[in-house]
Amino acid sequence: MRKILIPLTRNPISLAGSALMLISAILFVSLMLIELLGAEGNPYIGIVTYLILPAGGLLGFILVFWGIRRERRLAPQAAFPVIDLNLDTTRRRLMILVLGVTVGAVILTAAMSQGVHVMESTSFCGETCHSVMSPEYIAYQRSPHARVACVECHVGSGTSWFVRSKLSGAWQLVSTAFDLYDRPIPTPIHHLRPSEGTCEECHWPEKFYGVRPKMITRFSDDEANSETKTILLLKVGGDDFGGTQGIHWHMDPNVEIRYRSDVKRRTMYEVELKEGDEPVQRFVKQNTREENPELMDWRVMDCIDCHNRPTHVYYSAEQAVDLALERGFIARDLPYVRREGLKAVRAEYASHEEAELGIVAAIDSFYRAEYPGRASSRADDIQEAGRVLGRLYANNVFPSMKIEWDTYPDFSGHYNSLGCNRCHAGDHATEDGDVIDSDCSICHTIVAWDEASPQILELIPK
Ligand code: HEC
Ligand code: HEC
Ligand code: HEC
Ligand code: HEC
Ligand code: HEC
Incomplete structure (x- = not known):
């Protein structure tokens, strides 16, 4: 010894x-x-x-x-x-x-x-670098994928992607320690693994979904915060006995769509469609104002080009306020509460603390000035509305990371962002004059559009 x-x-x-x-x-x-x-x-x-x-x-x-x-x-x-x-x-x-x-x-x-x-654990990815990852982590926790580990989508299985992720992770540690990272963090689409190795481990393109009804509740900026409903039958589609149809037609194994866009994928300058053995069709965006824009490399379209926010769900200000009204977190009989709420959450604040105080104060002072009677009789509801609006701000806007409303738009529709209209606005044409379809009915049947009481709802027993 x-x-x-x-x-x-x-x-x-x-x-x-x-x-x-x-x-x-x-x-x-x-x-x-x-x-x-x-x-x-x-x-x-x-x-x-x-x-x-x-x-x-x-x-x-x-x-x-x-x-x-x-x-x-x-x-x-x-x-x-x-x-x-x-x-x-x-x-x-x-x-x-x-x-x-x-x-x-x-x-x-x-x-x-x-x-x-x-x-590989979610808490390591999401919580360790608090200020850097907190927006993505918060947005992730309210998504349908809140139980899916970060690495399932950002790394997937296989050694080469594992090593790649560790190398980029090492750089991320350095850039966090020395404060070299971008604010907001750019979306990683160009480095992200194709969805074949990630999303398609759980979902698969040949799954048939059929037609999905969807009801969207919106409110207006008038005194009564009038409620309207939009009802769509979304032709989500998928593989129907060997031939894909509807929206998921893009994912048919026989179909390959590639595009060249700007860095943020907001403008699609060129789109190529290869379907089976047919000759490749090349659609070019017409009337672009930009001369010689800076283009990214060709990218093959996959799930993430439509579902770019499957888990980091940032609402737009309107979506957030409308949802809170719909669920009754904000009393919808407070006059002008939607209009004033939107104004308050869209103002600029230096931090979450400042915003939460500022929003409560703004709502409070509006009712004191315009509806003094309500300000005292409904004081609790007004306070609560201010608090809820403050929370909406804190869950979607992150001044420390320069994330504002709409920094990360969702491409899976065309309400808050160009989404589908990046290709389906009717301004992409081939040399022969073929245009990418923009007919409303290829994607959905509109049953009701911003109606106060859609007739179809009366047919449904209460
Ligand atoms: C269901 C799949 C999925 C999961 C789970 C997931 N992400 Fe993501 N993440 C994505 C996709 C897709 C993008 C990029 C979208 C794009 O390029 O537009 C992204 C983007 C990001 C970005 C760039 C900023 C942004 O919002 O675009 C960060 C940072 C990030 N993820 C961190 C995380 C962390 C941390 C976790 C775990 C807490 C996580 N992700 C879990 C799919 C996922
Ligand atoms: C580890 C498995 C897993 C992975 C990986 C995964 N998902 Fe999911 N996904 C699920 C599950 C489970 C649900 C259903 C969640 C629920 O309904 O609560 C779901 C739901 C969805 C939905 C429907 C959401 C809704 O609002 O109903 C979409 C769209 C989706 N996933 C897209 C994606 C995309 C795009 C990716 C890749 C970036 C991905 N998923 C990766 C398991 C996964
Ligand atoms: C062309 C755009 C586009 C592509 C590409 C795409 N999706 Fe979708 N997907 C949609 C739209 C739009 C919906 C309906 C969204 C809604 O209900 O709000 C949808 C719905 C879904 C749903 C929910 C279906 C349901 O009935 O609840 C899942 C799951 C899903 N997609 C997974 C995927 C996966 C996995 C991929 C890649 C293999 C993919 N999608 C590719 C546009 C697309
Ligand atoms: C990168 C460009 C691109 C984007 C983004 C895109 N599409 Fe397409 N889509 C195409 C092309 C190209 C075609 C085939 C040309 C045509 O049918 O006119 C097509 C065809 C379709 C079709 C017809 C499928 C069939 O059965 O023939 C539907 C439905 C559709 N897209 C829905 C959507 C929806 C919904 C979105 C947004 C969530 C979307 N697309 C986003 C390029 C795109
Ligand atoms: C390429 C496919 C496509 C085309 C073409 C299209 N839409 Fe849509 N539309 C969608 C998708 C996908 C959604 C998203 C539904 C959701 O998940 O919120 C949507 C949503 C909507 C909504 C609900 C918006 C909201 O959130 O309040 C309205 C209204 C609408 N579309 C009207 C139209 C009209 C009118 C046209 C024709 C001028 C049209 N759409 C063309 C795919 C399409």
Whole structure:
């Protein structure tokens, strides 16, 4: 035992290394035990246990050997020990060394694999770099994919995408530490893996969805905040006995659509359609004002070109306020509450705290000035409306990341953004004059459009 302890502690470098190894090992084991006993961890504990402590242990190990080597070089001895396996003591020491290294390697491997697991966890991606990722994390939590781990869409399976993600992750750590990142974070479409390796692990293009009715409730800016309904039959489509139809026709295995656009994919300058063995059709955007725009490379259209916000759902101001009115979080009988609410949430604020105070104050002062009677008789509802509006702001606008209303538009329709109309506005034509269809009825049947009481609803028993 002494033979081992002496070289480990005789010189200061090895001593420091041994101490580091010992401390890392003790902390590692105790933190792991705490976790095994079921304590709720926060994301930092995982990082410390499975990434920092093993790294500390490894560093300690290197220090010990570096110290011993350095000592031998300074002392008038041979630089390397003479190993004579005929000696009992040498054999015993070698055995101990091999055993120690093996145990260390096993622990290290286990820790590393757990470390990777930690790095793949949603809390690591979403919570560790608080201010940077908090908008995407908040927007994610209210989406249908809130239980899908970030890596399922951003990495997927397979070694090459894993390595790619770790390389870009390393750069992200550096850019976060030195504050080099863009605000807002640009959408990663050009680096994002094609949906074949991500979305299509759970959904598949040949699934048939048929026609999906959709009712949208909107409110107006008048005193009564009048409610209207729009009812659509969306021809979502999909594979119907071997031939895809409707909106998901784009995803038919026989169809390939490619496009060249600007960086933000807002203007589609050229669109190419290849369907089966038919000749490629090339549609060019007519009457563009921009001369020689900067184009991205060709991109094959996939799920993400329409479902660009499957999980980072940012509402527009109108959508957010209308939803809150529809669900009764804001009392809809407060006069002009929609108009004033929109005005308040669209104003500029430096931070969430400032916005939440400012919005409550703005709503309050409107009613005091215009409806003094209501201001006192409905004081609670007015306060609550202000608080809800403040929360809507805080969930969708992030001044610290320069994310405003509509920074990240949703392309899956054409209400808040150009969406489908980037190609379907009737201004993409081939040389022969064929135009990409813009007939309203290819995508939906409009049953009611902004109607106060659509007739069809009367047919449905209450
Ligand atoms: C259901 C799939 C999916 C999941 C799960 C997912 N993302 Fe995304 N994410 C996307 C898509 C798609 C885009 C890019 C859309 C585009 O290019 O327009 C994106 C974009 C982003 C962006 C760029 C900014 C933006 O909003 O465009 C960040 C940052 C991001 N995701 C972080 C995360 C984090 C952190 C998590 C986990 C908390 C996560 N993502 C989970 C699909 C997903
Ligand atoms: C790990 C599995 C998984 C992955 C990966 C995944 N999804 Fe989903 N997705 C689901 C599940 C489960 C639902 C249904 C959620 C629900 O209804 O609560 C869903 C729902 C949806 C919906 C319907 C949403 C709605 O409002 O009803 C769309 C659209 C969608 N996913 C698109 C995508 C796209 C695009 C991607 C890739 C960027 C993707 N999904 C990746 C599992 C997944
Ligand atoms: C051309 C645009 C477009 C493409 C490409 C596209 N989708 Fe869709 N998808 C839509 C629209 C529009 C809807 C209806 C949205 C709604 O209900 O509000 C929809 C609906 C869905 C739904 C919900 C269906 C339902 O009945 O609830 C799922 C799931 C979905 N898409 C998955 C995918 C997947 C996976 C891909 C890629 C293989 C894909 N979509 C490609 C436009 C598209
Ligand atoms: C990148 C360009 C592009 C975008 C974006 C796009 N489409 Fe298309 N779409 C096409 C092309 C090209 C065709 C085939 C030409 C035609 O039918 O006129 C097509 C055809 C269609 C068809 C007819 C399919 C059939 O059965 O023939 C529907 C329906 C459709 N698109 C719906 C949508 C919807 C809904 C959106 C938005 C969520 C959308 N498209 C976004 C390019 C696009
Ligand atoms: C290329 C497909 C396509 C074409 C063409 C199209 N729409 Fe739509 N439209 C959609 C989709 C997809 C939605 C999204 C529904 C949703 O999920 O909110 C939508 C939504 C709407 C809505 C509801 C908006 C809201 O949220 O209040 C109205 C109204 C509407 N469309 C009218 C029209 C009219 C009128 C035309 C013809 C001039 C037209 N659309 C052409 C695909 C299309």
